[in-house]
Amino acid sequence: xxxxxxxxxxxxxYSLLATAGLVVLLGLYAVSLMEHHGHIIxxxxxxIVWGMPHVFAIFxxxxxxxxxxxxxxxxxxxxxxxxxxxxxxxxxxxxxxxGGLFVLMLxxxxxxxxxxxxxxxxxxxVFAWNLPLYSGLFTLVALYMWTLLERRMNRWIKPVGxxxxxxxxxxxxxxxxxxxxxxxxxxxxxxxxxxxxIVMSFGWGMAVFLVxxxxxxxxxxxxxxxxxxxxxxxxxxxxxLGSLFLVxxxxxxxxxxxxxxxxxxxxxxxxxxxxxxxxxxxVLLGSLLPLLLVFHPRLGQIxxxxxxxxxxxxxxxxxxxxxxxxxxAFPLSIFPGYVASSSFGDxxxxxxxxSLPEFLLGFAGLAVAFLMTTIGVRVLTALLPHDTQDQHxx
Amino acid sequence: MTTRRQxxxxxAALAGIALAPGVMLYDLAHARPTGESASGKVRWGMLIDTNxxxxxxxxxxxxxxxxNGLSGGKKSTDSQWIRKIELKDLRTGRQTALPMMCQHxxxxxxxxxxxxxxxxxxxxxxxxxxxxxxxxxxxxMMACPYKARSFVHEPxxxxxxxxxxxxxxxxxxxxxxxxxxxxxxxxxxxxCTKAGHQAILFGDLNDPQSEIAQKVRSVxxxxxxxxxxxxxxxxxxxx
Numbered sequence: 001x002x003x004x005x006x007x008x009x010x011x012x013x014y015s016l017l018a019t020a021g022l023v024v025l026l027g028l029y030a031v032s033l034m035e036h037h038g039h040i041i042x043x044x045x046x047x048i049v050w051g052m053p054h055v056f057a058i059f060x061x062x063x064x065x066x067x068x069x070x071x072x073x074x075x076x077x078x079x080x081x082x083x084x085x086x087x088x089x090x091x092x093x094x095x096x097x098x099g100g101l102f103v104l105m106l107x108x109x110x111x112x113x114x115x116x117x118x119x120x121x122x123x124x125x126v127f128a129w130n131l132p133l134y135s136g137l138f139t140l141v142a143l144y145m146w147t148l149l150e151r152r153m154n155r156w157i158k159p160v161g162x163x164x165x166x167x168x169x170x171x172x173x174x175x176x177x178x179x180x181x182x183x184x185x186x187x188x189x190x191x192x193x194x195x196x197x198i199v200m201s202f203g204w205g206m207a208v209f210l211v212x213x214x215x216x217x218x219x220x221x222x223x224x225x226x227x228x229x230x231x232x233x234x235x236x237x238x239x240x241l242g243s244l245f246l247v248x249x250x251x252x253x254x255x256x257x258x259x260x261x262x263x264x265x266x267x268x269x270x271x272x273x274x275x276x277x278x279x280x281x282x283v284l285l286g287s288l289l290p291l292l293l294v295f296h297p298r299l300g301q302i303x304x305x306x307x308x309x310x311x312x313x314x315x316x317x318x319x320x321x322x323x324x325x326x327x328x329a330f331p332l333s334i335f336p337g338y339v340a341s342s343s344f345g346d347x348x349x350x351x352x353x354x355s356l357p358e359f360l361l362g363f364a365g366l367a368v369a370f371l372m373t374t375i376g377v378r379v380l381t382a383l384l385p386h387d388t389q390d391q392h393x394x
Numbered sequence: 395m396t397t398r399r400q401x402x403x404x405x406a407a408l409a410g411i412a413l414a415p416g417v418m419l420y421d422l423a424h425a426r427p428t429g430e431s432a433s434g435k436v437r438w439g440m441l442i443d444t445n446x447x448x449x450x451x452x453x454x455x456x457x458x459x460x461x462n463g464l465s466g467g468k469k470s471t472d473s474q475w476i477r478k479i480e481l482k483d484l485r486t487g488r489q490t491a492l493p494m495m496c497q498h499x500x501x502x503x504x505x506x507x508x509x510x511x512x513x514x515x516x517x518x519x520x521x522x523x524x525x526x527x528x529x530x531x532x533x534x535m536m537a538c539p540y541k542a543r544s545f546v547h548e549p550x551x552x553x554x555x556x557x558x559x560x561x562x563x564x565x566x567x568x569x570x571x572x573x574x575x576x577x578x579x580x581x582x583x584x585x586c587t588k589a590g591h592q593a594i595l596f597g598d599l600n601d602p603q604s605e606i607a608q609k610v611r612s613v614x615x616x617x618x619x620x621x622x623x624x625x626x627x628x629x630x631x632x633x
Binding site for chain 1: 468469470471472473474477478479480481482483484485490494503505506507508509510511512527528529530531532533535536537538539540541543544545546547548549560561562563564618619622633
């Protein structure tokens with residue numbers, strides 16, 4: 001890379017930094033408004049208690065774990081093509097997790113008390129379990145990157161890589177369990193949720209990685225290796241299929257249980273925006289179209305792969321919106337066999353309209369992840385994947 | 395000359411005057427002395443007779459709002475610790491009305507899921523939220539099968555000294571713990587009795603001599619979503 005291009009890229013780097021920084025500031029402004037006025041300025045209420053911030057946060061936390069797949073394929077299963085990408089995957093994982101937690105923590109009603117979660121640890125709470133899982137992932141991935149980037153530590157790559165791989169599976173299991181352990185809500189309380197989240201994480205992480213890699217290559221005037229790209233896009237396709245399969249099984253089991261069919265009719269058929277987002281957002285745009293883009297013999301070039309990855313990310317937001325918000329919108333069955341009505345929304349489909357502060361906070365989380373990655377790649381140029389011809393045959 | 399009837403009346407009146415403070419003291423003796431922990435021997439509970447509950451009466455709701463300093467607003471962001479639910483049996487068409495609030499489960503899911511142990515169950519079965527520990531994550535609201543909890547969405551004004559609340563924290567029916575600890579009945583129970591419905595009976599389920607324990611032994615009552623095995627302290631009759 002010449003000194004000339006380095007000079008050219010500096011203004012771009014700082015303008016990216018400034019833009020992302022502004023998005024973070026806007027998010028913090030939204031948080032200060034939420035602290036001052038209360039959560040009344042969000043679209044969330046006593047029926048829909050988790051809203052748009054949770055969609056952003058859970059996407060980032062799940063993708064943070066999924067992106068580590070690339071590192072695992074390199075370090076645990078010894079594929080050189082992926083090994084070259086392990087440092088960027090590690091950096092992205094830390095960045096996404098930080099972005100997700102940024103949103104999750106700042107949405108709390110009393111985010112000033114977050115330390116209480118450490119001083120009063122409840123061993124029966126999945127939320128509490130997730131805290132050491134998050135901090136553990138930060139530590140393990142940082143350690144892993146050290147083994148990758150410091151030559152003297154290289155011999156530890158495999159065991160540390162294996163530890164990271166095990167930990168990330170546990171972390172996404174924990175994310176799935178947040179919902180799987182909810183005993184009374186029709187949308188949740190299913191043992192299939194943790195494996196479903198794990199498989200979804202593969203696709204989301206791969207999609208984020210492909211988008212970031214492509215942007216970093218472009219900004220650093222690097223060209224994609226077509227063989228490597230081909231492998232990665234095929235893997236993305238397989239992950240998308242896997243995710244579709246588990247989502248289908250989740251809905252099919254629900255449809256089979258008489259007590260759950262009403263909920264499925266709502267979420268897949270009559271529930272207004274939710275079935276729309278599910279079929280159009282997740283199934284068509286977020287899964288089938290990306291599959292076409294990566295597997296069609298005439299497609300599959302870099303533009304198609306980036307488009308497919310962006311669509312997978314869009315689809316994941318649609319799916320999470322349906323899962324988290326649609327799942328709460330359907331009324332709790334407190335009196336099975338009765339039609340219920342009250343001043344507190346019993347028996348009614350709950351209303352929710354996401355507000356601007358929620359979006360600002362969510363995008364700020366993405367901007368935090370973006371900032372960390374952009375700075376990371378600039379400071380540690382080794383994060384940028386370099387491909388050599390002899391990698392292709394292992 | 396005092397007649398026999400007058401003599402008996404005066405004696406009864408004197409006896410009344412003499413006994414009244416004793417009865418009052420007996421009542422006060424039921425209150426828990428300051429500084430003493432809630433007893434695990436007690437299990438506070440309620441028996442709600444839906445046959446006595448009138449669909450057009452919401453005195454229990456009003457009394458709860460007044461007692462606990464709630465606004466009484468019905469927006470989806472307003473706190474409602476107790477609400478009236480109207481039910482219609484899908485098969486028979488029979489209509490029922492009942493008050494719904496925190497069911498004070500023996501196995502409360504809100505306590506299980508709370509990351510900071512802010513949700514807790516007292517030894518005497520009352521499920522509460524420690525407002526100093528709650529970080530406002532709302533996981534308990536996701537976990538509660540009865541939708542009993544509310545999140546404080548707005549700044550609060552004119553709070554009651556007995557009933558701590560806080561913006562950004564979760565809250566629910568406390569079974570009027572501040573009254574119960576003084577030997578009084580929860581506000582909703584008192585209001586229901588005053589309205590002449592007597593649909594809510596409050597007491598110690600663990601004391602075999604208590605009215606509630608005797609009644610749950612003799613009449614059919616159910617716990618809502620008993621299939622979840624959470625063993626709520628609130629029971630319903632006539633469902």
